[in-house]
Amino acid sequence: MLERKAKMWQKIAAAAVSFALLILIWQLAAMNPQFSQVMPGPFAVLQKFFVSFVEPIGKNVMLQHMLITLSRWAAGFIAATILGIALGLTMGWYRGFEAFMRPLFELVRPIPTLAWIPLVILWCGIGELAKYVLVFIGAFMSIVQNAYHGAKSVDRTIVNAARMLGCNDRQMFFTIVIPASVPAISAGLQIGVASAWSSVVAAELVRSSSGVGWIVVTGQQNNNMTQILVGILVIAVIGLLLALLIRRVEDVLCRWNKRGR
Amino acid sequence: MQMEQTRKIEKNIITLEHVDKEFEKVKEGGVFEVVKDLNIKVRENEFLVLFGPGQCGKTTILNMIAGFEEPTAGTIRMKGEKINGPDPSRGMVFQNLAIFPWLTVMGNVEYGLRMKGVDKKTRREKAQYYIDLVGLKGFENHYPIQISGGMKQRVGIARAYCNEPDVILMDEPFGALDAQTRYLMQDEIIRIWEAEKRTVIFVTNNIEEAVYVADRIIVIRNCPTNVKAEYEINLPRPRSYIDPDFLKLRREINNVVDHTL
Numbered sequence: 001m002l003e004r005k006a007k008m009w010q011k012i013a014a015a016a017v018s019f020a021l022l023i024l025i026w027q028l029a030a031m032n033p034q035f036s037q038v039m040p041g042p043f044a045v046l047q048k049f050f051v052s053f054v055e056p057i058g059k060n061v062m063l064q065h066m067l068i069t070l071s072r073w074a075a076g077f078i079a080a081t082i083l084g085i086a087l088g089l090t091m092g093w094y095r096g097f098e099a100f101m102r103p104l105f106e107l108v109r110p111i112p113t114l115a116w117i118p119l120v121i122l123w124c125g126i127g128e129l130a131k132y133v134l135v136f137i138g139a140f141m142s143i144v145q146n147a148y149h150g151a152k153s154v155d156r157t158i159v160n161a162a163r164m165l166g167c168n169d170r171q172m173f174f175t176i177v178i179p180a181s182v183p184a185i186s187a188g189l190q191i192g193v194a195s196a197w198s199s200v201v202a203a204e205l206v207r208s209s210s211g212v213g214w215i216v217v218t219g220q221q222n223n224n225m226t227q228i229l230v231g232i233l234v235i236a237v238i239g240l241l242l243a244l245l246i247r248r249v250e251d252v253l254c255r256w257n258k259r260g261r
Numbered sequence: 262m263q264m265e266q267t268r269k270i271e272k273n274i275i276t277l278e279h280v281d282k283e284f285e286k287v288k289e290g291g292v293f294e295v296v297k298d299l300n301i302k303v304r305e306n307e308f309l310v311l312f313g314p315g316q317c318g319k320t321t322i323l324n325m326i327a328g329f330e331e332p333t334a335g336t337i338r339m340k341g342e343k344i345n346g347p348d349p350s351r352g353m354v355f356q357n358l359a360i361f362p363w364l365t366v367m368g369n370v371e372y373g374l375r376m377k378g379v380d381k382k383t384r385r386e387k388a389q390y391y392i393d394l395v396g397l398k399g400f401e402n403h404y405p406i407q408i409s410g411g412m413k414q415r416v417g418i419a420r421a422y423c424n425e426p427d428v429i430l431m432d433e434p435f436g437a438l439d440a441q442t443r444y445l446m447q448d449e450i451i452r453i454w455e456a457e458k459r460t461v462i463f464v465t466n467n468i469e470e471a472v473y474v475a476d477r478i479i480v481i482r483n484c485p486t487n488v489k490a491e492y493e494i495n496l497p498r499p500r501s502y503i504d505p506d507f508l509k510l511r512r513e514i515n516n517v518v519d520h521t522l
């Protein structure tokens with residue numbers, strides 16, 4: 001137990017050192033005026049970041065931008081989670097539906113989210129709906145794919161065991177197929193979170209008047225390097241936090257899959 | 262009553278008549294004969310042991326009786342009716358466990374009753390009875406990953422019994438246990454059988470174990486398998502491994518069984 005704690009601190013220390021080194025090198029480079037013209041130093045960026053919580057960028061302060069982007073992400077991601085799991089599991093479990101649906105899905109799956117943007121804008125306009133749809137597309141494919149494999153690879157003897165205990169077809173789907181697929185579904189959600197996050201930022205880069213992606217594009221349009229870096233920093237940190245959040249959810253859902261506690 | 266009289270006469274609960282089972286050879290083509298003209302009559306409430314060498318088709322035979330696999334030819338009947346798919350009247354303890362990893366010990370044992378729609382209080386009480394019977398008291402809320410191999414095997418036994426099948430099929434239920442636990446479990450399975458008096462078909466490839474637990478032993482031969490010899494074991498219970506009669510039977514059976522590498 002103690003040893004594990006010590007190991008954990010070692011890891012944290014190592015990570016802290018690598019961050020400190022990055023900031024140090026960046027700061028040293030930024031002291032060179034030629035470099036700082038194209039790339040402001042870390043402290044300038046951090047300062048701008050904190051100031052942006054009180055001084056608005058565009059119409060909104062930073063917190064509002066974050067919430068706007070997060071709500072777009074959440075709308076698309078939640079819809080993709082619900083529909084993606086439902087489609088993936090039914091496609092993986094019911095042979096007939098698989099034969100009908102899988103070829104179509106396989107055709108659509110490799111299309112990158114970016115390639116959908118023009119079509120989605122023509123269909124849904126440039127408002128919020130288009131952004132939800134793009135986030136949805138970004139997350140949906142990997143969620144479906146993983147849920148599909150989860151349902152497809154349910155252990156045969158587990159299925160036999162349930163049948164000999166008297167479960168009917170409906171109970172088989174809800175009490176065996178769904179829980180047995182939870183680890184695969186979680187893996188899909190991990191990937192889905194990240195791709196939904198990239199999609200929402202991409203959507204904001206293309207067309208928007210608020211959000212963290214918009215901060216980055218307007219930074220570019222105004223030649224404001226500091227603002228671009230602040231935007232990127234925020235995108236990175238929120239992306240990381242979302243991934244951690246989903247990992248927590250997975251830990252709870254899959255606690256039967258993890259040894260000891 | 263009339264019922265009483267008929268019950269005294271020995272009844273066959275399950276009959277296998279001229280059963281063949283072939284599997285397709287996926288790579289080479291052609292078929293692989295696992296069972297060839299197998300005839301077995303299983304008496305009601307007996308402890309029948311199917312004894313045969315490794316890979317001779319023991320699991321295949323149980324899978325057919327359970328209804329997971331269909332015979333290529335011949336018929337298997339239970340109480341006169343042709344077996345058609347798995348049914349809660351035939352419980353199975355699987356060679357590879359097949360307990361549900363996402364359910365606790367309690368969740369596994371009560372699963373069959375839950376599927377039947379038995380109310381929570383009744384099924385908990387009953388499941389608790391069988392959990393106590395197999396010696397898992399105190400582990401009700403553990404997940405399978407948190408308990409040992411022997412304990413998992415007991416979960417499988419309790420789960421099968423709790424569903425109150427007429428026939429219990431056990432596929433080398435102690436195969437993965439260390440010698441000490443194995444002896445303990447043999448005594449326990451006899452104790453449960455004496456308390457419950459259900460028909461048991463018990464598969465093993467261990468002679469000692471066969472003679473120790475059986476009312477009757479059917480020795481089956483190497484693939485393609487069928488009955489090679491049959492022994493009534495009339496030794497009084499509890500039995501002893503070093504009793505001269507025990508050893509004599511053991512040697513006799515040892516001489517008749519096929520040996521494989």
Ligand SMILES: Nc1ncnc2c1ncn2[C@@H]1O[C@H](COP(=O)(O)OP(=O)(O)OP(=O)(O)O)[C@@H](O)[C@H]1O
Pocket residue numbers: 284285293295314315316317318319320321322356466484
């Ligand atoms: N689904 C299948 N398809 C093809 N061959 C199979 C299949 N199931 C079993 N077999 C073959 O049938 C033979 C008997 O298998 P089975 O599992 O019934 O043996 P067993 O006596 O239970 O073996 P063990 O002692 O290892 O448990 C084996 O050679 C196996 O390769």
Ligand SMILES: [Mg+2]
Pocket residue numbers: 319320321356432
């Ligand atoms: Mg076997």
